[in-house]
Amino acid sequence: MAATSSLHIAMYPWFAFGHLVPYLQIANKLAKKGHKISFFVPSKTHLKLQPFNHFPHLITFLPITVPHVDGLPQAAETTADVSHPSQFSHIMTAMDLTQPQIKRLLQDLQPHFIFFDFTFWMPKLASQLGITSIYYSVISATTFGYIYTPSRQLCGHDLTEADFMQPPPKYPISTIKLHAHEAKNIASMGRMKFGSDVLFSLRHFTGLCESDAIAFKSCREIEGPCVDYLISELKKPVLLSGPDGDIQQPTTALEHRWAEWLSGFNAGSVIYCAFGSECYLTKDQLHELVLGFELSNLPFFAALKPPLGVESVGAALPEGFEQRVHGRGVVYGGWVQQQLILEHPSIGCFVTHCGAGSLSEALVKKCQLVLLPHVGDHIFRARTMSSHLKVGVEVEKREEDGFFTKESVCKAVKTVMDEENETGKAIRENREKLRELFLDEELEESYINNFIHDLQVLIA
Structure with a gap:
């Protein structure tokens, strides 16, 4: 041929x-x-x-x-x-x-x-x-x-x-x-x-x-x-x-309500979290995740499926949580336009399950990476990003059962978001080099x- x-x-x-x-x-x-x-x-x-x-x-x-x-x-x-x-x-x-x-x-x-x-x-x-x-x-x-x-x-x-x-x-x-x-x-x-x-x-x-x-x-x-x-x-x-440097953008615009909400925050200040269609958290782990975001004192947008056995993500949130984070935090249970959210200038950090598609979309953007893998390939991708390439931070988990705490979530986010953190500085430098490679x-x-x-x- x-x-x-x-x-x-x-x-x-x-x-x-x-x-x-x-x-x-x-x-x-x-x-x-x-x-x-x-x-x-x-x-x-x-x-x-x-x-x-x-x-x-x-x-x-x-x-x-x-x-x-x-x-x-x-x-x-x-x-x-x-x-x-x-x-x-x-x-x-x-x-x-x-x-x-x-x-x-x-x-x-x-x-x-x-x-x-x-x-x-x-x-x-x-x-x-x-x-x-x-x-x-x-x-x-x-x-x-x-x-x-x-x-x-x-x-x-x-x-x-x-x-x-x-x-x-x-x-x-x-x-x-x-x-x-x-x-x-x-x-x-x-x-x-x-x-x-x-x-x-x-x-x-x-x-x-x-x-x-x-x-x-x-x-x-x-x-x-x-x-x-x-x-x-x-x-x-x-x-x-x-x-995947040439990730094609969808032909639609970001939904107005999310574009408007994200525009209310400074550039690079918002935590975005999403775990894909195949990842389910227990109610306890969802609590630790969102309480970790609250503990960070940073604005956040989390697109999450309801925990197992719970009808909606709203019903699974900790008591009083929505009132405490009102105005700076959203936990949404529906489908969102992830590529367009990651593209928004207010996004500073992506908390991801390390699915292939999500990482490809994120690596060409400017957001920092917090890695929270759950199964199979996601674990190896997280280890490649954190231990091998040193371009992101994994959330620490218990060795025996993989349970993570709000403190470990907050610590990982702070490491990549705090400009004075020495570990974070090295990670951000490596992250930018990898982004430039992907955009070559x-x-x-x-x-x-x-x-x-x-x-x-x-x-x-």
């Missing part, structure tokens, strides 16, 4: 906005270069993604009917439509049941590639149809290197907390270490059935091993050693689409050009 030949790429990411949005970001990058994208998306969900489609003549949303599965609310399509993490597995089951629809679409479209992540059955289906399958991962290379290498997954026994307290043989980054509660959580997740009676770990490992190639939304400047480690472990091509248009351009070239080589 000639270097200038147009590619046709189908995409089918996991039904969570932390995956859908990054897939649309790479779709926009590829479309900008003239390549055609067929984006498979739940039928109602595409309306939320449409404002971020900057090349509608090249990126086509193809609606997928999501079958109803017992245990899900009627018309649930994504993880944002359910009220408990235990229901994510049902969303996965529903996604697995769309396989006949995907097969028909791929037969009709005959794209060069299918980009996928959680649908472990995709490589075999694509192979039957003569389509090249790319495991395009929103999960980091650092995480996959630690958890999903053959030396780990084919060890001959069920992986335990003790196994995950140690990195696999020859793992290249010594600063990536897990706490006991994190290792326990990762071991438990690996043994969990996740859709269609498939173990969570086997779902990922199968997709990695059976795909024609693996791709990461990453760059060597951040994950180079782990990329090389995966190449040596998995014996297949690993492609990198590069940093030549670097980003070279990555996407190389990515497209590597795709073309795969089907030459």
